[in-house]
Amino acid sequence: xxxxxxxxxxxxxxxxxxxxxxxxxxxxxxxxxxxxxxxxxxxxxxxxxxxxxxxxxxxxxxxxxxxxxxxxxxxxxxxxxxxxxxxxxxxxxxxxxxxxxxxxxxxxxxxxxxxxxxxxxxxxxxxxxxxxxxxxxxxxxxxxxxxxxxxxxxxxxxxxxxxxxxxxxxxxxxxxxxxxxxxxxxxxxxxxxxxxxxxxxxxxxxxxxxxxxxxxxxxxxxxxxxxxxxxxxxxxxxxxxxxxxxxxxxxxxxxxxxxxxxxxxxxxxxxxxxxxxxxxxxxxxxxxxxxxxxxxxxxxxxxxxxxxxxxxxxxxxxxxxxxxxxxxxxxxxxxxxxxxxxxxxxxxxxxxxxxxxxxxxxxxxxxxxxxxxxxxxxxxxxxxxxxxxxxxxxxxxxxxxxxxxxxxxxxxxxxxxxxxxxxxxxxxxxxxxxxxxxxxxxxxxxxxxxxxxxxxxxxxxxxxxxxxxxxxxxxxxxxxxxxxxxxxxxxxxxxxxxxxxxxxxxxxxxxxxxxxxxxxxxxxxxxxxxxxxxxxxxxxxxxxxxxxxxxxxxxxxxxxxxxxxxxxxxxxxxxxxxxxxxxxxxxxxxxxxxxxxxxxxxxxxxxxxxxxxxxxxxxxxxxxxxxxxxxxxxxxxxxxxxxxxxxxxxxxxxxxxxxxxxxxxxxxxxxxxxxxxxxxxxxxxxxxxxxxxxxxxxxxxxxxxxxxxxxxxxxxxxxxxxxxxxxxxxxxxx
Numbered sequence: 001x002x003x004x005x006x007x008x009x010x011x012x013x014x015x016x017x018x019x020x021x022x023x024x025x026x027x028x029x030x031x032x033x034x035x036x037x038x039x040x041x042x043x044x045x046x047x048x049x050x051x052x053x054x055x056x057x058x059x060x061x062x063x064x065x066x067x068x069x070x071x072x073x074x075x076x077x078x079x080x081x082x083x084x085x086x087x088x089x090x091x092x093x094x095x096x097x098x099x100x101x102x103x104x105x106x107x108x109x110x111x112x113x114x115x116x117x118x119x120x121x122x123x124x125x126x127x128x129x130x131x132x133x134x135x136x137x138x139x140x141x142x143x144x145x146x147x148x149x150x151x152x153x154x155x156x157x158x159x160x161x162x163x164x165x166x167x168x169x170x171x172x173x174x175x176x177x178x179x180x181x182x183x184x185x186x187x188x189x190x191x192x193x194x195x196x197x198x199x200x201x202x203x204x205x206x207x208x209x210x211x212x213x214x215x216x217x218x219x220x221x222x223x224x225x226x227x228x229x230x231x232x233x234x235x236x237x238x239x240x241x242x243x244x245x246x247x248x249x250x251x252x253x254x255x256x257x258x259x260x261x262x263x264x265x266x267x268x269x270x271x272x273x274x275x276x277x278x279x280x281x282x283x284x285x286x287x288x289x290x291x292x293x294x295x296x297x298x299x300x301x302x303x304x305x306x307x308x309x310x311x312x313x314x315x316x317x318x319x320x321x322x323x324x325x326x327x328x329x330x331x332x333x334x335x336x337x338x339x340x341x342x343x344x345x346x347x348x349x350x351x352x353x354x355x356x357x358x359x360x361x362x363x364x365x366x367x368x369x370x371x372x373x374x375x376x377x378x379x380x381x382x383x384x385x386x387x388x389x390x391x392x393x394x395x396x397x398x399x400x401x402x403x404x405x406x407x408x409x410x411x412x413x414x415x416x417x418x419x420x421x422x423x424x425x426x427x428x429x430x431x432x433x434x435x436x437x438x439x440x441x442x443x444x445x446x447x448x449x450x451x452x453x454x455x456x457x458x459x460x461x462x463x464x465x466x467x468x469x470x471x472x473x474x475x476x477x478x479x480x481x482x483x484x485x486x487x488x489x490x491x492x493x494x495x496x497x498x499x500x501x502x503x504x505x506x507x508x509x510x511x512x513x514x515x516x517x518x519x520x521x522x523x524x525x526x527x528x529x530x531x532x533x534x535x536x537x538x539x540x541x542x543x544x545x546x547x548x549x550x551x552x553x554x555x556x557x558x559x560x561x562x563x564x565x566x567x568x569x570x571x572x573x574x575x576x577x578x579x580x581x582x583x584x585x586x587x588x589x590x591x592x593x594x595x596x597x598x599x600x601x602x603x604x605x606x607x608x609x610x611x612x613x614x615x616x617x618x619x620x621x622x623x624x625x626x627x628x629x630x631x632x633x634x635x636x637x638x639x640x641x642x643x644x645x646x647x648x649x650x651x652x653x654x655x656x657x658x659x660x661x662x663x664x665x666x667x668x669x670x671x672x673x674x675x676x677x678x679x680x681x682x683x684x685x686x687x688x689x690x691x692x693x694x695x696x697x698x699x700x701x702x703x704x705x706x707x708x709x710x711x712x713x714x715x716x717x718x719x720x721x722x723x724x725x726x727x728x729x730x731x732x733x734x
Contacts, residue, residue: 044101044145044177046081054081056146056177059098082149105145107181108172113137113152113165116192119251122161124281134186136162145179166196191286193251206243207380208373208404209236215364216244224291226332226340226359228299230347231366232548234405234439237343240366241295251286252293253279257301265316269323276327283337291339299342303351321351328359368403368440368548371396377404381411391425398429400518401438401549410436440548445541447520454513459503459677460648461641469494469507472634473611474515477551480609493590493612493631495559497619498638498725499717501678504615507638508555511613518552520545524562527582536585543589543610551609559614560621562586583623590631619728637729640722641677643669649677653684660700668706674715674722683713 042058049055056079115133140154140162152165168189172178180186206213219227229237245252253275260271275294283292296302303321306314331338342360344350354360369377374396378387387395395414399407410432418428441447456466472491476483480490496504512519520542527535546552556562563583590612614632616622626632641649646669654665672680684701686709691698694705 044105046099046101048097048099050096055079056081056144056150058143058145078153078155079144079146080151080153082147082151101177103175103177106173106175106178108170108178108184110171110185110187111167111180112169112187112189114168114190114192115165115188116163116195117161117251118163119161119193119253119282122282124278124285129285130188130287133162133188136160137165137186138180141180143179145177147176147178163195190249191288193249194246205380206236206240206404207377208369209240209366210376212364212366213240213244215362216240219362219364220244220250220291220293220339221248224336224339225361226328227342227362227364228347228350228355228360229341229343229364229366231345232368232403232440233345234403235366235369236404237366238295238297239404241293241341241343245293250291250293251282252295253282254295254297257296257298261320265319268316268320272320272323272327276331279331279338280335283335289337292335292337294338294340296340296342298344299354300344300346300350303354305349305351321353325351325353325359328354332359368401369407371400374399374402374407377407378411381408386415387425394425395429397516398433399438400516400551401440403439406436406438438549440545441518444520444545444549445522445526445538447518454510456507456510456514458510458652459506460650460652461645461677462503462507462638465507465636465638468636469511470514473511477515477517477609490609491611491633493614493626494634494636495619495622495627495632496613496615496636496638497617497728499640499676499721500617501676501716502638502640503677504638505555505557506677508553508613508615512553512555515551515553517611518546518549519555520552521555521557522562523557527562533581535582539582539585539589546610551611553611553613556612556614558616559626560616560618563623563626565621565623566625583625587625587631590626635732637725639725640674640717641680646672646675646680649680650684653681657684657688658700660702662703663701663706664703671710672715674717674719676715676717679713679716683709686713 045057045059047055047057115137141152144152146152146167148167148170150167152167154162154164170176170178172184216227216229219225229241231237242252244250255275260268260275262268262271279292279294302324304317306318328340332340340360342354355363375392378392378395382392395411399410402410413432413436414425414428417423417431418425421428421431423431456469472494476488476490483490496507498504509519522539522542527538529535529538542554546554563586564579566580566583592608612632614622614626619635622632627635647665650665650668654663659665672683675683683706687701687705690705690708691701
């Protein structure tokens with residue numbers, strides 16, 4: 001094409017945009033240019049946009065009455081030229097150039113098209129066979145011209161179900177541009193059901209669901225069997241089905257539970273019948289033996305489990321469920337290509353009749369991802385190496401209980417926090433996690449917020465005990481393979497006993513924080529309820545939440561007051577049945593028997609990594625069934641601090657309370673015999689209070705202040721108490 005025939009446009013911000021949509025444009029140019037170049041009526045031309053897209057138009061000029069420098073050009077079609085393949089549709093869509101086509105436009109002899117249908121709105125009453133598609137395409141393209149490789153946009157007629165077509169091959173005019181005539185033969189190559197350009201689902205990598213995707217592929221491609229996808233919200237049920245349908249170009253019809261519910265009796269059943277009749281007509285339309293997927297989201301809303309309640313609502317639900325089951329039986333028997341996929345987040349609420357053989361044959365469960373699966377999911381978000389592999393592993397380690405959707409949200413929020421606020425990775429991750437907690441923990445009972453500053457070294461003393469706990473709990477979580485090589489099973493329970501105020505509760509919190517476990521804390525006051533069965537249900541719920549967010553630690557404070565001992569006189573009285581029920585439930589849950597089968601199927605590989613940490617001042621009041629191996633396996637005595645331990649506790653407390661150089665920690669340790677850790681902390685606080693009383697601007701605490709505080713703070717332990725715990729420990733060893 002000659003350069004003199006090109007009209008280059010420059011966008012002016014003071015004027016209205018020169019391009020709005022592919023069908024309409026406003027051209028601004030000088031008076032001399034308009035006189036030298038006249039656009040004939042219905043002139044074929046190529047319009048190029050700033051983003052690189054090119055369209056084939058027939059331009060229809062119309063003089064603007066309000067300006068001598070503007071003319072409006074309206075095209076009757078939207079045909080995208082093949083040169084637009086590399087364009088970015090979301091970029092600037094301003095018209096920058098118009099190139100007229102001077103060669104004559106003749107009729108094609110034959111045209112081969114790939115046609116895309118929208119399954120959501122396809123009109124099966126209009127398109128009853130492929131011949132109807134030929135007629136519809138001819139009517140749409142009667143006034144258009146195009147070339148090989150062009151994309152024909154039918155978005156204006158999308159309500160008929162026809163979205164777009166791709167010109168794969170043409171025969172006829174040597175110029176390459178042509179139109180449809182009466183003698184032009186239209187051939188349909190492939191029928192597409194998903195967009196092939198700029199489709200986010202095309203080849204989308206899903207992390208952490210490799211096994212489930214393989215099972216789904218085998219069920220759909222090989223066996224063509226209907227199935228049920230179960231799992232918590234956000235685990236990727238819909239995403240997995242959608243990406244598989246796009247990859248294999250399967251027609252996908254979507255139905256969401258209760259979206260077709262009508263107010264009058266019988267109308268909902270009629271809507272259900274229309275859905276399946278539409279599928280039957282569509283199968284006759286394509287007639288290529290391809291599986292037709294019907295995705296029923298939240299299928300438990302259509303077929304809920306029958307309840308014992310009677311009434312009008314119950315009868316309506318039963319009638320709808322029966323109609324749905326009858327349609328499944330009818331169409332699965334009559335059609336070999338129909339595949340029904342149901343998804344649910346509450347499989348326990350699903351009607352058992354739907355899960356029998358012959359209906360939803362296979363069940364695939366997407367559970368809470370394990371640590372390895374979370375790493376794989378996070379890697380699937382990586383496009384430009386935003387984070388290092390070590391950072392992704394750290395993120396996976398700190399995101400216990402997060403599902404795929406929550407991990408995606410957290411990943412991009414960490415990226416935004418780091419870039420916008422110029423934070424380090426650790427600070428950005430901490431800030432993002434404060435805003436976005438996993439859904440499984442939002443209503444968790446007894447959840448203790450994570451404090452990354454805590455670890456086993458946060459309090460002084462007990463070095464031998466810290467080493468033991470790091471080996472038994474922390475290292476088993478970080479390196480489970482090393483322990484499996486020796487045949488060592490994960491530790492299930494630890495009982496911490498000792499005098500009051502000796503850091504049993506603090507030790508449990510620090511252990512959970514250092515190991516990165518979810519920490520759930522319970523006491524008798526939180527569990528017991530005036531209603532029969534509530535305490536047992538609460539314990540079952542806490543254990544299920546711990547398994548879903550494993551690795552986790554369940555801390556049972558004052559366990560002796562929670563369950564008692566069946567062999568003592570304390571179990572007689574009106575509370576016997578309640579204590580017995582709570583104890584029985586606790587024993588079953590610790591053995592893993594109490595969890596329901598449908599709940600167990602949703603759990604990750606980490607679900608077995610649940611540690612029960614119990615604390616008590618009266619170990620003799622704990623039932624013997626809890627103390628056997630496999631439950632509270634490890635009994636750890638937290639003794640009253642000896643002299644060296646008291647020195648370490650005072651030194652650790654001195655990191656927060658500034659001591660003067662004259663403070664002799666060894667002398668203080670000698671004078672604080674029978675002081676517990678809580679007593680020593682209180683002693684330092686009272687000494688600081690004495691210093692503030694004397695001088696509010698005091699910067700340090702002196703030995704004199706400690707002397708004054710020792711007059712008020714007395715030891716809370718007796719020698720008889722200390723000796724009793726040592727005797728109990730010796731008795732257990734023998």
